Amino acid sequence: MKDLLWRLIIIATAGVFWIFFFIKEIPFDTTSFLSLEEKEMVAWQRAWMQINSGRTNHLETFKHMQKKSGPLKNANSHIVIGAPPVEKKLLTIGMSSVPRPRGSYLLDTLQSLFFASSSSEQKHFIVLVHLADPDPKWLDQMSANISTLFKPYIHARQLVVINTPLKSYLSLKDLKKNLKDTPAYVAFHSKQSMDYAFLMNFATNHSDYFLMIADDVKCAPGFVTQIATTVSAWENKHWVTLEFSQLGFIGKLFHTRDLPRFVHFLLLFHQEMPCDCLLSHFHDLMQQTPIQFLPSLFQHMGNYSSFEGKFNSLKDKEFKENDVGSPSNPAASIYTSLKVANDSVLMNSYSLDKNFFYAKSAEAGSHLTVVLDISAKVFQVQVLTGSDLKDKNQLKEGQVELGYDSTNRVNDCDDYILLGLLVNGILNKQVLSNKSGKKVKCVRLLVTATSPSGIIVRHINLWTE
Template sequence: MRLLWKSVDKMRCFRKRSMLPVLSFLVTSLLFFSLYMDDGYVLDAEKRQLGEIHPSTSERYVHTFRDLSNFSGSINVTYRYLAGIPLPRKKFLTIGLASVKRKRGNYLLETIKSIFDQSSYEELKEIVVVVHLADFDLVWCENLVQEITRKFAHHIIAGRLLVIQAPEEYYPSLDGLKRNYNDPEDRVRFRSKQNVDYAFLLNFCTNLSHFYMMLEDDVRCSRNFLTALKKVITSREGSYWVMLEFSKLGYIGKLYHSRDLPRLAHFLLMFYQEMPCDWLLIHFRGLLAQKDVIRFKPSLFQHMGYYSSYKGVENKLKDDDFEEDSVDIPDNPPASIYTNINVFENYDATKAYSSIVDEYFWGKPPCTGDFFIIIFNRSAKVSKIKIVTGTEDRQSDILHHGALEVGQKSVETKQGRHCSSYITLGEFKVGSIEVQDVDHKIGFDIECVRIVVTANQKEWLIIRTISLWTTQPINQLK
């Protein structure tokens, strides 16, 4: 292990291109090594009072990074509870925010307000918001806690809002850090501490809920974002994922299984001085075998701050995929997808049914009678169906002649499961079709949705999106 740390230290002057592959190899080696080690590292400490003398930075460094082999155990930090206490019942979602004192502007209270205001009464029962006040200015923390307590007292009493702090003595050294990527010293210190802030926040949130959402402290939420999240999670049943993204900016809107939080917390601590947090999140995702980004549109969270927490510099980044009202997000039920249209490269049929950004089905010219079938795992009451073919840069690759059908009475055949009875809902017009009130137009729960090609065409076919809305509530995951 000591040799591995030395090898990392020697690479401090490498350029970004050469460093990232080596870091990935190093992290992989460490994770592989951790599988064979039983010893966990625990930070043994008793609760300390405000103002107690802190140990030296060198002692803190050794104290924090003693035995890095156990990636699954929690880090036994004694947190200060500044407002609220955890409830015994696990919630569906924890929303984590880390906040520090800014030179200009403070958006934390607006962010908390947006989370609660944009949630229904039923949704509020399923979330808990954890704020980590990660600034070492204790006077600032105390004043902010008073404001939070005054404005959100009922949420604190209901167990929906917790405010915590990891004491400074648990932090590793923030002096003499590696100057990777030619960042100035104060920038390296800021991003390195930020990694540790998030690590301690993740560690605290491990057992509070089934899922964890990472946000920043200057964010506006879309209406009923939790319902939209549940729709996506339900549609991903049976598929493997590590991180789902609901914003394309920074650390905003990153969703994890809570079971992965201990490993992510350890990971951020191990490499806290190597690179910014958003880069480390990409490496973590890849190490757990999620190769590609899984990001959904519309974005559910929007950056609203104008001044960064780093030196108060201007930061007016906006997510142009954000929509204030997320209620209309489709909730495609779990299903199997089949087609007899020749698929081009890896643009397979399942990508038309996915709501992931820039994924779609692409096939070679279809013939009369060719089909594209969606077979639900369970029958569903569908209220609306919308299908769009072609893309902005390939507007001719649409379905020029086709029909939309829905079916029931599924049967098993040698070719797989199919519906034995279909009715036609409508014809495609200019490559698209949208049918409202489907459940009122038919007298059965739908088991299959089928697109049928009704005439030969010379152009290739792109099915960009297949969107379905169901009438039953999204099942709560337990």
């Protein structure tokens, strides 16, 4: 028994000695960022990542290490164009861009982003672009193009462009050799992870949430409202990222309070694997599976990769174009607590013809609820109130909610989530659903403030799969 105990002690001592030897004899190229304690942790983490690709239970250790690291003192990112907003926003939309051998998509992406957002939506976000290449000629040309094309957004403090000097980066020489990746690709994805780390590090204090997109994407109209509504519905639930695209690192939403931890993680393991794979490991470390919503709000539109200009026609199959055809309005029953006019027919609010429903009054808390005979996957909802001619009798203060039912209620649902608010009496929105594919049973129009006059509900239109 004593012999066995001594053997265990010798093995444990040898293991500790091996880690310290590894640190001192083969130092990492992250010395400008890490303390000795952090280097020990990196050695352990890298050994763990090589041996075990499964779930980690070392969140507290990583949190402790991250707290001791302090800010990134050598990350000297500076503003090239624009200025941050005076007041904190809801959302920072971030992207990193480098020269592409076959032309840039960045300007098209910025145009899509702003054109897909209304003026009211634009008040709630800023766009942060990291021009992540030291070539002065490329920087000057790209800066000039952005300044010319997007001057109004720059003056409104809605667009900020930054650059990080090459001296802030960790060395890209003698990187770890991966079995499947070429040295050139290892250097490419290592620098890309650092590009994203510096971008996120700069974004930490300007908003409550951070959305990562690529510099070659097309944005769905109203994507900001879709994200804001989803965040509201998940406000009291724990999450690490909400994902609005299935592709790579596109459409990933973070709490900005979580960015320092993820930035540190990217810098620690920048040479291990591409950043989208690192994000997957970060989810494991945080003991949280990613939460994905469909349909996707961003579509990859580039045909050539920023790595050696290789052809890349990757598309997100869950991204829906604007043309969704005619509504289907499956069989349903309609219930309401509104005061119905004597000659008005409640079912007209859900009909696909030109008839409409009229309520004499609408008090706060009253509703009109569509209850489907069979729960369905609803991917778009349209609610139109008011006269078709003069926009009279609109419901000015109201919202639309989606209901789910687990108790087989006849005329209601037991769980509702907010889909969106009426704007000028209208709502027209895609429905983002968790990948679990939960089906909708109810669509409820809820009055949030008493209307001074009667209201007209012209149409409640549903598109279902």
